[in-house]
Amino acid sequence: MRIDIDLRRLRLFVEVVRQGGFSQAAKVVFATQPTVSKAVKQLEDELGVPLLDRVGRRSELTAAGKIVYRHAVSLLTGGEDLIAELDELRGLKRGALHLGFPRVGSSAVFAPMFASFRRRHPGVEVELAVHDPKRLEEILRAGELDFAALVHPIPADLDYQDVRTDPLVVLLPRDHALACRKAVRLEKLAGLPFILFEEGFALNELILAACRNKRIAPKIAARSGQVDFIFELVAAGVGIAFLPRVLAEQRPHRLVRHVLLDEPNCKWRIVLAWRRGGHLSHAARAWLAHTREGHAKTG
Numbered sequence: 001m002r003i004d005i006d007l008r009r010l011r012l013f014v015e016v017v018r019q020g021g022f023s024q025a026a027k028v029v030f031a032t033q034p035t036v037s038k039a040v041k042q043l044e045d046e047l048g049v050p051l052l053d054r055v056g057r058r059s060e061l062t063a064a065g066k067i068v069y070r071h072a073v074s075l076l077t078g079g080e081d082l083i084a085e086l087d088e089l090r091g092l093k094r095g096a097l098h099l100g101f102p103r104v105g106s107s108a109v110f111a112p113m114f115a116s117f118r119r120r121h122p123g124v125e126v127e128l129a130v131h132d133p134k135r136l137e138e139i140l141r142a143g144e145l146d147f148a149a150l151v152h153p154i155p156a157d158l159d160y161q162d163v164r165t166d167p168l169v170v171l172l173p174r175d176h177a178l179a180c181r182k183a184v185r186l187e188k189l190a191g192l193p194f195i196l197f198e199e200g201f202a203l204n205e206l207i208l209a210a211c212r213n214k215r216i217a218p219k220i221a222a223r224s225g226q227v228d229f230i231f232e233l234v235a236a237g238v239g240i241a242f243l244p245r246v247l248a249e250q251r252p253h254r255l256v257r258h259v260l261l262d263e264p265n266c267k268w269r270i271v272l273a274w275r276r277g278g279h280l281s282h283a284a285r286a287w288l289a290h291t292r293e294g295h296a297k298t299g
Helices: 007-019 022-029 033-047 063-090 106-120 133-141 202-213 227-235 245-249 282-298
Strands: 052-055 058-061 096-101 125-130 147-151 158-173 193-197 219-224 240-244 256-261 267-275
Touching: 007 022, 007 033, 007 063, 022 033, 058 063, 096 133, 096 282, 106 125, 106 147, 106 158, 106 245, 106 282, 133 147, 133 158, 133 267, 147 158, 147 202, 147 282, 158 227, 158 245, 158 282, 193 202, 193 227, 202 240, 202 267, 219 227, 227 240, 227 256, 240 245, 245 256, 267 282
Parallel strands: 096 125, 096 147, 193 219, 193 240
Antiparallel strands: 052 058, 147 267, 158 240, 158 256, 158 267
């Protein structure tokens, strides 16, 4: 039996899954909730299987829904790649670039790179998005981004290019006994309270993985998503914190000292990731080449 699938209904179904419900999906696509609900119901009727289990205000994918969602994302992103390549062939665009950055570290690494890219390619329109790593991976796979800046290691289904590798430093109160050292091993910090970032920040996993390797069970004193606030917590003696050196050097604080973390395998390695097999436009390839130059200069 042949089934003709309406791509608009498929796109609305994908957005319901991404947004976690009909109401939020309706806002994103600028439609009413009944319109979105009707489209998904029609798609279920076309396919002859339920795609969502509706429990109260929540909707969960059925087994069939998971299959349809996986193929729908691939189909829709493939269509976007097709249009992008044809647009380039026809000369309809001067260039467009969609970049995603994490909430921590993007300004220090990418702002100078972005500024020099714009000077070199003024005709390229660039859209920037800032999210946590998991959200960046999600919208990258969905084809909404050309590149996402992620902290290595990254998922195996993505291609990547190195941008910068930086050692970590320990933030200590100015009068701490270790603050005068040039470098410190993780074992020396084992009994001190740690200040980490909020859940979802890649830097946390670097620190916690290093602790697991040394069989250290750190005491977490506080968490924050704001670098400036973390500095203030360290200055107040709440605990110690960790940052890539490039970020710490951007924020001198009279009550905080940063000391190199002497752990060769614990480094902040930021990469540009993209969909394996996805189309890279002329603008995307130009950005990739530009960041490769930047990496060669910074090492």
